[in-house]
């Protein structure tokens with residue numbers, strides 16, 4: 001394989017979810033595709049780090065403004081309720097919740113979850129920044145939307161414990177059966193939680 005092709009494939013293989021074979025296929029495609037595509041792609045990638053930053057307030061992805069500050073679209077939206085704060089582990093989770101259209105408050109992205117097994121302790125989570133945000137915005141409710149996994153639950157418990165003394169109500173997203181899913185195929189934990197977390201009509 002020509003050296004530039006091998007190098008492109010090596011770099012592509014470092015992307016999440018891209019294996020060696022897929023990376024080779026991408027590199028070959030780009031090497032033989034219409035010339036505009038690899039050039040535009042290269043330019044877009046190079047500009048990414050110059051123009052996109054985590055939002056200074058919440059950690060969501062944001063475009064860097066002329067004043068050198070990055071504030072995301074959610075934080076700029078004055079119709080959002082600043083007293084409802086949704087805590088998520090990753091930006092991808094924030095985007096997924098935004099797609100649901102069900103969140104009318106703002107966000108705080110932790111960046112990582114507590115993981116006793118992988119040795120990620122509480123001191124590696126931005127708990128102080130979260131507390132500061134809750135105080136500064138006089139947040140009334142903190143909705144913890146970390147995933148329903150061992151790490152996600154451990155993180156949620158930590159947040160509930162740390163924020164308790166601040167007076168904000170700490171809530172947790174419900175977990176249940178996926179829409180359109182069959183009860184027969186739901187796992188026991190999910191089905192058990194759906195029953196425990198049942199709600200009245202209306």
Ligand SMILES: [Zn+2]
Nearest residue numbers: 055058072075
């Ligand atoms: Zn933001």
